[in-house]
Amino acid sequence: MVDQATTLEHLGLAVGSPGIRSVGPLAFGPEGVLFVGDNVGAAIYAIDVGDSETSGQARAIDLDNLDSSLAAYLGCTREDVEIRDLAVHPGSNNAYLSVMRGSGDAAVPVIVRIDASGAISDVALDEIGFSKSEIEDAADEDDPREVTRVKLRTVTVTDMSYVDGLLVVAGTSNEEFSSTLRRIRFPFTGDTNANSLEIFHVSHGRYETAAPIRAFVPYQGNNSILASYTCTPVVQFTVSDFAPGELAHGKTVAELGAHNRPLDLVSYEQGDEEYLLVANDRHPLIKIACVDIDQQGPLTVPDDSLDSSPADPVTPGVGVPRQLLPHEGVRRMANLDGDNVLMLQQDPEGNIHLHTYDVGDL
Numbered sequence: 001m002v003d004q005a006t007t008l009e010h011l012g013l014a015v016g017s018p019g020i021r022s023v024g025p026l027a028f029g030p031e032g033v034l035f036v037g038d039n040v041g042a043a044i045y046a047i048d049v050g051d052s053e054t055s056g057q058a059r060a061i062d063l064d065n066l067d068s069s070l071a072a073y074l075g076c077t078r079e080d081v082e083i084r085d086l087a088v089h090p091g092s093n094n095a096y097l098s099v100m101r102g103s104g105d106a107a108v109p110v111i112v113r114i115d116a117s118g119a120i121s122d123v124a125l126d127e128i129g130f131s132k133s134e135i136e137d138a139a140d141e142d143d144p145r146e147v148t149r150v151k152l153r154t155v156t157v158t159d160m161s162y163v164d165g166l167l168v169v170a171g172t173s174n175e176e177f178s179s180t181l182r183r184i185r186f187p188f189t190g191d192t193n194a195n196s197l198e199i200f201h202v203s204h205g206r207y208e209t210a211a212p213i214r215a216f217v218p219y220q221g222n223n224s225i226l227a228s229y230t231c232t233p234v235v236q237f238t239v240s241d242f243a244p245g246e247l248a249h250g251k252t253v254a255e256l257g258a259h260n261r262p263l264d265l266v267s268y269e270q271g272d273e274e275y276l277l278v279a280n281d282r283h284p285l286i287k288i289a290c291v292d293i294d295q296q297g298p299l300t301v302p303d304d305s306l307d308s309s310p311a312d313p314v315t316p317g318v319g320v321p322r323q324l325l326p327h328e329g330v331r332r333m334a335n336l337d338g339d340n341v342l343m344l345q346q347d348p349e350g351n352i353h354l355h356t357y358d359v360g361d362l
Helices: 066-074 290-295
Strands: 014-016 026-028 033-038 043-048 081-088 095-101 108-114 120-123 128-134 157-163 166-172 179-185 192-201 206-208 215-219 224-228 233-238 251-255 262-270 273-280 285-289 323-325 330-335 340-346 352-358
Touching (some): 026 095, 026 157, 033 108, 066 120, 081 340, 157 215, 215 273, 224 262, 285 290
Antiparallel strands (some): 014 128, 033 043, 095 108, 108 120, 192 206, 215 224, 233 251
């Protein structure tokens, strides 16, 4: 590790105390800069985590009872540990977690680092190299509007990915059509383009502009975005279709079933084929071949049969074919390298584990 005060001035970072109020979605950018979504503060931070090591070869990370280990490290109970997101450093292949310690107004944001040996450390969030992009059109903290029973402000940022000089940010805004995709130039200069989004929700039987993307991943050489929404449509957006300030229309290519919330998406390549994994809170881990997405026409017809019982273990749905995988309780995922996927899993007793899987076995 390099000294924590080391900063990347050429990327607009300067040493100081960022004042991060909450931590949520994570994404790595150029030279190992970590982007952190702060929904309470309606901002995104770029921080220098001081991790410049190059591992040469990725090492599997396997750590059982991670939540108990985090609680011991943070000096709290397991119930006071809330893991919000997972990302992998592109050089060291260390895992990074956004964690809230405690609950309510007393909750403390923490960025946790885990290396291949399972050793836990944290990133100091004061006197650190950082820059900040404020989200000017975020809903006010007292905005009464809700999305799937949570306040609109809390889903200002739901997922992020760095693509070709742009930080792509899914979430909501204070606009009437609140579902939003932002593209923020990095280094942060205030150069931001945003689009409200419209999709057809098959199980709801209507076009929707309020519910935000819950998780997304770039694919097709960063020319497209695959996104998943609550209850659970998978939607393709073509990057070239995004005109600044205009309503963007997605192509619904799959409906994975009602009473379900997508938790994370990851794509990977095996041979000459690209695949998508979708982690869900009620359905099993789902694998989709991207070639089937490319060939799928838009779903635009309501299907009431998709509104099945939330206790139904069988994943219903229409659209692209999908395969159910046996990996239980997947809550977050990240590419460890081109050959392995890191998964945060919860067992039936509620314990959280971190495991690595070879893509050839998925």
